[in-house]
Amino acid sequence: MAHLKQTFSSLFNCFRETPSLFFRMVRWDSCLHTDEEHVNFARRDELNRALTKETEESDGPVNFELDVCHQDPEYKSPAPLPHAQVKLITSWEAGWNVTNAIQGIFVLGLPYALLHSGYSGLLLIILAAAICCYTGKILIACLYEENEDGQLIRVRDTYEDIANACCKSLPPRLGGIVVNVTQVMELIMTCILYLIASANLLSYSFPHVPVTAKTWSVIAFVTLLPCVFINTLKIVSKLSQLCSLVHFIIILVVMTYCLTQIHQWSWAKFRLSIEFEEFLVSVGVIIFSYTSQIFLPTLESNMKNPEEFSCMMNWTHFFACVLKTAFALTAFLTWGEKTKEIITDNLPSFLETLVNLCLLAKALLSYPLPFFAATEIVYSCISRGNHSKYRSPLFSLGVRGSFLLLTLLMAMFMPHFAVLMGLTGSATGAAMTFLLPSLFHLKLKWKKLSILEKCADISVFTLGFLCSLAGIVCSIKRLLTVFGGV
Template sequence: MNKLLFFFLATLSFFKNIFKTFSSLFNCFRETPSLFLGMARWDSCLDTDEEHVNFARRDELNLAHSEEREEPDGPLKFELHVCHQDPEYKSPAPLPRTQVKLITSWEAGWNVTNAIQGIFVLGLPYALLHSGYSGLFLIILAAALCCYTGKILIACLYEENEDGQLIRVRDTYEDIANACCKNLSPKLGGIVVNVTQVMELIMTCILYLVASGNLLSHSFPYVPVTEKTWTVIAFVTLLPCVFIKTLKIVSKLSQLCSLVHFIVILVVMTYCLTQIHQWSWAKFRLSIEFEDFLVSVGVIIFSYTSQIFLPTLEGNMKNPGEFRCMLNWTHFFACVLKTTFALTAFLTWGEETKEVITDNLPSFLQTLVNLCLLTKALLSYPLPFFAATEIVYACISRGNHSNYRSPLFALGVRGSFLVITLLMAMFIPHFALLMGLTGSVTGAAMTFLLPSLFHLKLKWKKLSFLEKCADISVFILGFLCSLAGIVCSIKGLLEVFEGV
């Protein structure tokens, strides 16, 4: 036990030093005026067409940030001033009242890392079991595709003015949808997107609650408490979420969440390396079964999804021009980490690989890892919770209805969401299958279908032939993934109900 405690403390110290080192390097890159380091900064990774975005957007955000104030009888107001937008274009709605503390690229990167390094990562070795060598290719391809759709989604927020400068004229996913559907119905696109987003975010929150109850139950099997009771206990620890008002706080929690995730990965990979004498490439499959392969595709692709959060993150960055390169680095490192983790774990257990890889660990490590995963699940909850409540609050408080803009009403919205996620986590039967069905519809739509469709609609005249082909290919791929996921989920639900 002493050795295990020593190992855990050493691991924490190791990641603490890494975090300090990278923070120092990041600050050096930002502050050093030299030409070489200036070229090494993330700004240099931007495409030529977006070079003007940083300057225009930075001025606007600095102006808005310097003018933010708190009224005696109301919450903070934060308004985006668009100086060069098209006169015929309707001014977008102000950003949500909570978005007053801008975040750095580093903090935005932690939020993206939190979103794409979720609990799904623990299922990647099992995905390799059913997909073989093609699974390794899928991990790399999914990272590239999700990074691409994230960029084109943010590109839809901008339009060129008469001087050829890119100006941010939209703030949210909803604004993009409304701009695409304005000829059909001015608000139809926004309604569809908001409903889809809220469904996806609520289901994500519920998943974290269910996972927390399950992990507590397995960590303390000798305690005579049901899994639903453990879920309620986990829910009590999440009650402070009703007081989260800024993305800055969520970013800090995401940092802790990512560090905990790296600890879990380190523990599993360290154990796998001690079993390197058992590794064999013969464990990889050359032939695959179609249905099992579809399951693997779903696990791999949806482990990279973060598009729902991206417009909010980019809009709250101090330097939005650094967004594209931040997205590149987070997805690159996620791809490397996921490939290495999945490969080492699968080579260790082969055909005995379980759906959640931590179940393969020896019992003395399982408890430690389960507690780390519990911490990760609880720290991951605030990000989708914050995004969902902001969408609902913005929709309800739109207009001049002062009653809906009070801090007490905002508190009521967040509290209602907390209770809804708890009730659904405890009382929905066959939750895993319903989650799979919802994810196949909303996940594929928000990650592949809508970004590519919106990009084609808004930028068609300015896109090259290759860019149009890329968007169309992503749309077709997303449609096929969604269709396959829906078929598999419905088939599973029918089998469950037939057996009842």
């Protein structure tokens, strides 16, 4: 547990110099500029035709409930995925994936964040939910353009396509390459974090077993081997549903114990004054506990009813906001100044063991979502074009197997990984969550945006730039300190 706590502590400290701004509340329903009930969303024509043809030959006709419009003639669809990967998911399944992303490990740090932010922390939890929901929707809005009839037509398919559309004046595909590299780096780092957390939790749950940390990493790796056979987002959605269930059990256990201590609660434990440096820690933890933008293009493109995406984002972020507020509030009121960075460390020993086993299950079940997203990005880039050998199931299996092995090797042998992950997260997390969605939205939709929407995008872009810059500087300082440079 000491290793796990050290890892979390390093991540919390990475946000220590992250700047904060007051967020502006924006309308959640203003991301798309027409009534969704009267807009026909376009799907990928080539992919739908292939799916319909294959399914008619094997299982009979497919009945899609979407009106498919013609795509932009200049739009080039990426290489089609293997047949199993074109199974579409429902809005509920997409919602479970988003819930898995925004109800992650950082939730356990929210009571500690509240300790250093006081009443302003409660406001930050609400505003962060609104801002992250907004940036997720404007990112997806960049995938669509209106035709002459006012219908929204899907002219782009991925984050890469959006970047290429915004960087036409640069060398060909440079914008897309940068975005893809950034996405894959963050997703790999996320996978490695889950693997490290799983190994540490195994070590702590079975302290009397004479096994080294690297051996526990291999054991956790073995339990994740079935991930190489996951070739459809439907399976990932089911695992995300189980992960969310485990998460709710953790929250329920902690909150139930806190409610038994209600006689000790006192609102006087909240701070009216805050220290700026400590407040920055809270801002970083709260904001980055809501990030899911990196998964959204993949999720939305695999939804049966993409017109329900906006509604799905609303209820997932609203529910997450309510749950996080209740969890952070009850935990902080229970322990006050004694609140620790990982709230499970405050629990009695018999509950702590139960919660740690649940955390182990949550870490293992959280791994498939970023793993699937990363491998799909790489597979799509490699198989683009007419190279049929890159589209075989065997090659896809090889890509996933290579990525799984890479995460194990980095988790086992990379020194000071937590610090390096802090650097990567500061550079890529803020960029993918705040900076790029707002920048792309301004670039592609400038003429159609209202003044309020332009101001909102500019504010979010400024926030993303400052967070990314300060986080990089902070992480580089810590890297130099760790490696003895200063």
